[in-house]
Amino acid sequence: MVQPRSLLSALSVASLFLGISAIETDYDVDSSAAMLSRRSNKKTTSSSISQGRREDIRHFDPLSKEHAHRELQDVSAIKQACENSNKKMCGCEEVFQSDYRGPRSTTKNGFKCREWTMAENYPNQGLDDGAFCRNPNQVAARAWCFVENADVLWDYCDVPHCEAPASAPVQNSPTATVASGCINTARYDQIDADIEDISNSFNNDVDRSHFLGGIVRMVAHDFMDFDVNDKHEPMGPDGCLDWTSSSNADISRADFWVIAGNAVIRLTSINKALDLRNTFYWGRKTSNSCVNSAFRLPTTNSCQDVEDVFLARLGLRWKDAVALLGAHTLGRGNSEFSGHHGTWVPNDSEAQVFDKKYYEELFRRAWRPRDVGTDHQDWTTGSSGSRSPKMMLNTDMCLLFDIDDKKQCCSRTNLFKSNGRNRCEVSSLENKECSRINRNHPRFEASKAVKTFLGGSGPNDNNAPFYDAFAVAWFKATTNGLEVLKPLKDTC
Numbered sequence: 001m002v003q004p005r006s007l008l009s010a011l012s013v014a015s016l017f018l019g020i021s022a023i024e025t026d027y028d029v030d031s032s033a034a035m036l037s038r039r040s041n042k043k044t045t046s047s048s049i050s051q052g053r054r055e056d057i058r059h060f061d062p063l064s065k066e067h068a069h070r071e072l073q074d075v076s077a078i079k080q081a082c083e084n085s086n087k088k089m090c091g092c093e094e095v096f097q098s099d100y101r102g103p104r105s106t107t108k109n110g111f112k113c114r115e116w117t118m119a120e121n122y123p124n125q126g127l128d129d130g131a132f133c134r135n136p137n138q139v140a141a142r143a144w145c146f147v148e149n150a151d152v153l154w155d156y157c158d159v160p161h162c163e164a165p166a167s168a169p170v171q172n173s174p175t176a177t178v179a180s181g182c183i184n185t186a187r188y189d190q191i192d193a194d195i196e197d198i199s200n201s202f203n204n205d206v207d208r209s210h211f212l213g214g215i216v217r218m219v220a221h222d223f224m225d226f227d228v229n230d231k232h233e234p235m236g237p238d239g240c241l242d243w244t245s246s247s248n249a250d251i252s253r254a255d256f257w258v259i260a261g262n263a264v265i266r267l268t269s270i271n272k273a274l275d276l277r278n279t280f281y282w283g284r285k286t287s288n289s290c291v292n293s294a295f296r297l298p299t300t301n302s303c304q305d306v307e308d309v310f311l312a313r314l315g316l317r318w319k320d321a322v323a324l325l326g327a328h329t330l331g332r333g334n335s336e337f338s339g340h341h342g343t344w345v346p347n348d349s350e351a352q353v354f355d356k357k358y359y360e361e362l363f364r365r366a367w368r369p370r371d372v373g374t375d376h377q378d379w380t381t382g383s384s385g386s387r388s389p390k391m392m393l394n395t396d397m398c399l400l401f402d403i404d405d406k407k408q409c410c411s412r413t414n415l416f417k418s419n420g421r422n423r424c425e426v427s428s429l430e431n432k433e434c435s436r437i438n439r440n441h442p443r444f445e446a447s448k449a450v451k452t453f454l455g456g457s458g459p460n461d462n463n464a465p466f467y468d469a470f471a472v473a474w475f476k477a478t479t480n481g482l483e484v485l486k487p488l489k490d491t492c
Helices: 002-008 010-017 032-038 075-081 184-202 205-223 251-268 303-313 317-327 358-366 444-454 464-479
Strands: 144-146 153-156 368-370 378-381 390-392
Touching: 075 390, 184 205, 184 251, 184 444, 205 251, 251 317, 251 464, 317 358, 317 444, 317 464, 358 390, 358 444, 444 464
Parallel strands: none
Antiparallel strands: 144 153, 368 378, 378 390
16 A cells, blocks of 8 residues: 555545545535535635525535435325426425426526436436426425536526415325435435546546545545554544544444445446445444554555554455455556555556456566665556556565565566567566565465456456455455444435
């Protein structure tokens, strides 16, 4: 893993777009839709909406339970209360216009509605009709929509109220889709969908890979400070990275980070095959202070750091550690922050795919040491000055090679270019091949896991060994030290 100071690079990119910057981390995780208002690096500017007796919609998310109608009505109550309403022309006030199915597509302030991206999460609510005003599950006071405007997230619509009997009964729904203070399948899926929305909003591979890798590393840096031996302050997956924050009264930031990480992994895995939804448990508590937690994270010096963190403190096996390090396939390092520059895979496009490429790269490339004698010494391959620099850290290389006391070597000296030049690129290393870890080495289990995750002896598309092992390791790491967690269900 990248050194703690790299929190200012990949992790800050992730936190910026999730609205949880190191300066202010009180993002209302009750609705990930709020993330959509932070798609660009620019702060939301004042809108041209006329001021009146209404909420400030720049800071108000209609899907947030803090502001929403707190009780959902059952189908029979809606039908009885609004039986005379014309759904194409008006919305019944008794059910907060959630019954409106008309074609109004412009808000009261003149903004154009945009297509809904959460129709699957709110079935039978008219969201799949198109870019029209709706109020799914009565989450707001009246019909509304997300708008196509850089400065404003959403706005109310001027949908007329229908006449309805004043005596209509109102009952609590026994199957509420969203319940305050719990994480059910609908809320989980909503966050997942919005992470995908944000990812799709990036217009270049570098930023997108930085964002995706940053989220996964943010979760990893959160759980890697766990110490099974520290009964007083074990830390672990608590939504805290040495950043000052305020606690959230609804879904914990710790739970939200794990869901966001799960979403990225599902989104970027081949055919979206690695879905961790069924192994997600919720109920983590957010810590507001985790002083010195960064010092529990592994540095990039050697596999001793990996052993100390993953095996000794997290209580995992070498197979688990190697599987978790496979997440390096996503994202990139930046020399301005961590001192390490490049991707672990061939380019930024492939750095957006969660697969076994990381292990293949360890085997197939001629890796040579870079910046030897400095605090950020690592490994690279290919020509110097490449537009797509590639890298491996010491903590990556030592999973397969015995480089503890010998870093002046090349991982493969038998590879040559078409012009006959050795791919080690440095003449002094052409006859100094790095030693592979053998059966008698203390890290033999790590080397064995790397080979297993290749999926076979030759070129293949078999990601199953890696995916299966990662799912187990991720579950262990994100639930470490937590005895009271609840399974994900449709209702709480």
